[in-house]
Amino acid sequence: ISRYPVDPYDRVWIPWADPKEWTEISTTRQVQSDDDDYEVPSAVMQTAVTPLNASKNLEISWDPVPQPRNPSPGYFIVMHFSELQILPSSAVRQFYVSINGMALNMTAAKLYYHGTAVISNVKPYRYDKFNISLHATTNSTLPPIINAIELFSVMPTSILGTDSQDVSATVAIKDKYHVQKNWMGDPCIPKTIAWERMMCSYTIAKTPRIISINLSFSGLNGYISSSFANLKALQYLYVQSSGSVLVFIW
Ligand SMILES: *[C@@H]1O[C@H](CO)[C@@H](O)[C@H](O)[C@H]1NC(C)=O
Ligand SMILES: *[C@@H]1O[C@H](CO)[C@@H](O)[C@H](O)[C@H]1NC(C)=O
Numbered sequence: 001i002s003r004y005p006v007d008p009y010d011r012v013w014i015p016w017a018d019p020k021e022w023t024e025i026s027t028t029r030q031v032q033s034d035d036d037d038y039e040v041p042s043a044v045m046q047t048a049v050t051p052l053n054a055s056k057n058l059e060i061s062w063d064p065v066p067q068p069r070n071p072s073p074g075y076f077i078v079m080h081f082s083e084l085q086i087l088p089s090s091a092v093r094q095f096y097v098s099i100n101g102m103a104l105n106m107t108a109a110k111l112y113y114h115g116t117a118v119i120s121n122v123k124p125y126r127y128d129k130f131n132i133s134l135h136a137t138t139n140s141t142l143p144p145i146i147n148a149i150e151l152f153s154v155m156p157t158s159i160l161g162t163d164s165q166d167v168s169a170t171v172a173i174k175d176k177y178h179v180q181k182n183w184m185g186d187p188c189i190p191k192t193i194a195w196e197r198m199m200c201s202y203t204i205a206k207t208p209r210i211i212s213i214n215l216s217f218s219g220l221n222g223y224i225s226s227s228f229a230n231l232k233a234l235q236y237l238y239v240q241s242s243g244s245v246l247v248f249i250w
């Protein structure tokens with residue numbers, strides 16, 4: 001599994017294999033393109049799957065994960081591609097992508113060595129089951145491949161996001177100390193997945209504020225980041241390590 005700090009956005013990348021249908025291609029060279037706005041880590045892009053039977057489509061299926069108030073959430077699907085092999089000049093790897101039979105790319109994706117490509121939907125899709133199919137064009141001499149796929153489910157929320165200065169400060173703290181917790185997305189909302197070791201105040205019609213952070217036993221070292229001073233609503237900061245207890249009370 002790869003995540004922060006390998007992934008700057010702490011996306012959680014989990015290997016996905018289907019040995020009966022897919023085979024793996026990999027490279028040891030770095031696979032990172034300056035054009036890739038998604039900044040997928042090289043370690044993730046360095047492997048890809050392709051159908052075992054080269055004349056078959058590459059099929060990927062999954063069931064949506066129901067949410068408490070949303071049994072059938074919408075999904076954004078972001079697929080990442082890169083050619084990992086140096087191909088003979090006559091070889092072509094070109095394919096279309098469809099989700100539950102609906103074409104996503106009108107122009108066939110053609111992969112080049114060292115290049116990266118991204119295909120995604122622009123509006124969330126809602127289905128009981130998702131079937132992605134990648135099929136080679138008639139011109140293609142090689143089967144489709146895929147290196148990585150991001151799945152985002154849409155969570156409706158009617159409450160306000162965390163105070164933006166609190167967000168910037170906690171993101172700076174997370175970066176400074178390489179905090180390895182569930183610190184991604186908004187710190188205080190949704191309440192059920194608020195950042196671990198953090199307490200927020202929730203007042204109706206006001207943005208949530210961070211009032212306490214517990215970074216005890218988190219392997220911190222170095223000086224205390226000045227970003228803590230930007231948490232204007234912070235009341236408690238716990239930074240205990242073995243033996244010593246330090247509690248800062250504002
Ligand atoms: C997805 O694929 C499965 C297996 O091929 C098939 O039974 C199912 O009907 C497909 N579902 C959709 C929504 O296309
Ligand atoms: C396939 O090749 C033909 C002839 O070179 C070309 O006209 C056509 O546009 C190609 N099709 C695709 C999908 O690239």
Ligand SMILES: *[C@@H]1O[C@H](CO)[C@@H](O)[C@H](O)[C@H]1NC(C)=O
Nearest residue numbers: 197214215216217218238240
């Ligand atoms: C802070 O977290 C540590 C480690 O999980 C825990 O032992 C400690 O009780 C927490 N302190 C407070 C004040 O919540």
